[in-house]
């Protein structure tokens with residue numbers, strides 16, 4: 338007979354890892370089931386060719402596009418989940434994102450709670466993940482109850498000049514919020530050495546505030562927390578009435594094992610959370626668990642994103658480039674289109690990464706020309722909101738394989754943001770030069786493989802007919818099943834999603850602590 342737990346959490350990433358961290362001090366018995374292992378600390382962590390060309394930290398999953406073609410999604414199954422590779426740009430959604438917003442292709446639905454409901458948890462999330470920034474600089478941000486725990490990361494000279502040129506031209510550049518363990522007053526004694534290997538790389542020195550380092554590692558050794566790695570949850574079973582989850586069934590080292598708990602929380606990432614439910618076909622839940630509304634797997638989003646590198650005459654010697662952003666177009670809607678979105682700087686590109694991201698453009702280029710291009714590149718990331726469409730969805734075939742259907746939305750806003758961005762490039766002296774357009778991880782030909790910002794699939798809401806879980810993220814149809822990952826997003830906004838996942842996981846954790854007494 339295996340042990341019975343108070344809470345089982347499936348997945349140890351931004352949502353699951355943070356939830357475990359919130360629950361652990363209570364002494365409740367927690368089992369964290371993670372399909373991956375610890376990401377190895379090795380020199381390959383910082384090798385652009387290993388990371389971007391060889392895809393060393395990509396997990397060997399195969400999913401299928403709507404035409405049935407296989408592709409390798411950019412998923413990372415490790416303790417810490419996608420945050421092991423994330424850029425640690427930790428933004429809050431803007432207050433307007435919690436309401437309805439009209440776009441050219443439809444309406445971005447409201448969340449079942451307001452910005453003010455999530456604000457205290459955003460603050461807790463920023464303090465837990467050691468975010469550096471300066472609340473008050475960006476005119477689009479909502480009210481905050483507390484300043485960031487650390488001052489904004491300073492701009493290097495090239496980025497400072499971009500900041501000054503933008504401000505002179507009337508834009509409102511602000512310091513991007515960064516989750517890194519950097520103390521600029523104590524350098525080089527601080528853990529973060531302010532290197533170029535943050536965005537898209539694992540951090541060899543564990544100075545990036547990812548879910549493993551911040552949330553899960555501090556729990557190792559606690560008597561009430563058990564982490565099982567290599568444990569892929571394949572389905573959930575219920576009691577005979579279909580009211581509550583009775584067993585969490587996992588495959589571990591080739592064996593099928595079942596675990597039990599009073600509360601079960603899914604935090605396997607938007608696609609895999611839906612996959613687990615859709616695989617749990619039971620008498621009382623014939624179309625998959627918690628899926629009486631036929632909403633599980635639907636409304637998948639992942640942002641309309643573009644990485645753009647401008648090449649200036651002057652070399653760009655910046656090492657840590659992700660310190661600046663502008664939201665001047667974030668709320669900039671008009672009668673015929675919605676707001677455009679966010680522009681932020683990306684980690685500094687290099688020849689190795691360019692080769693991985695643009696294999697078709699670069700395969701004939703001699704290495705020296707890429708080196709020169711990379712030396713002059715100034716890198717930006719443009720994000721426009723995509724809409725939760727019911728047919729943009731995760732489904733499974735008869736063999737349980739993931740199929741991902743996705744039709745792009747809001748091309749009008751995406752294109753308008755790019756047009757505005759070209760004017761921005763003018764302002765900072767990069768317009769006369771080539772603009773290399775890259776899709777995130779262009780290594781893959783199929784854009785939907787770039788699942789880094791995957792969200793939706795099990796949205797929360799007040800109406801059981803159009804959502805999977807309620808305001809506390811408890812499944813409408815089950816007494817003891819919760820969600821704590823990006824699957825709950827009813828809409829995605831136009832900033833990076835991780836801080837919202839983290840804040841919501843803390844919120845769900847505090848609700849569970851009350852429920853468990």
Ligand SMILES: Cc1cc2nc3c(=O)[nH]c(=O)nc-3n(C[C@H](O)[C@H](O)[C@H](O)COP(=O)(O)OP(=O)(O)OC[C@H]3O[C@@H](n4cnc5c(N)ncnc54)[C@H](O)[C@@H]3O)c2cc1C
Pocket residue numbers: 347348349350351352353370371372373411413414415416417418419420422423424425426427428536537568569570571604605606607609610613788789790791821822823824832833834835836838
């Ligand atoms: C390269 C990259 C850069 C990014 N940069 C940023 C950024 O700068 N800022 C930002 O806000 N966001 C960024 N993101 C996105 C961010 O990492 C995600 O939004 C966030 O991690 C989502 O949290 P989650 O809990 O939903 O999923 P994850 O963090 O992915 O966690 C899911 C976990 O579940 C595990 N799992 C999956 N299936 C199972 C199963 N069946 N059984 C057991 N365990 C399972 C996975 O291994 C994983 O550990 C980036 C992502 C990537 C990949």
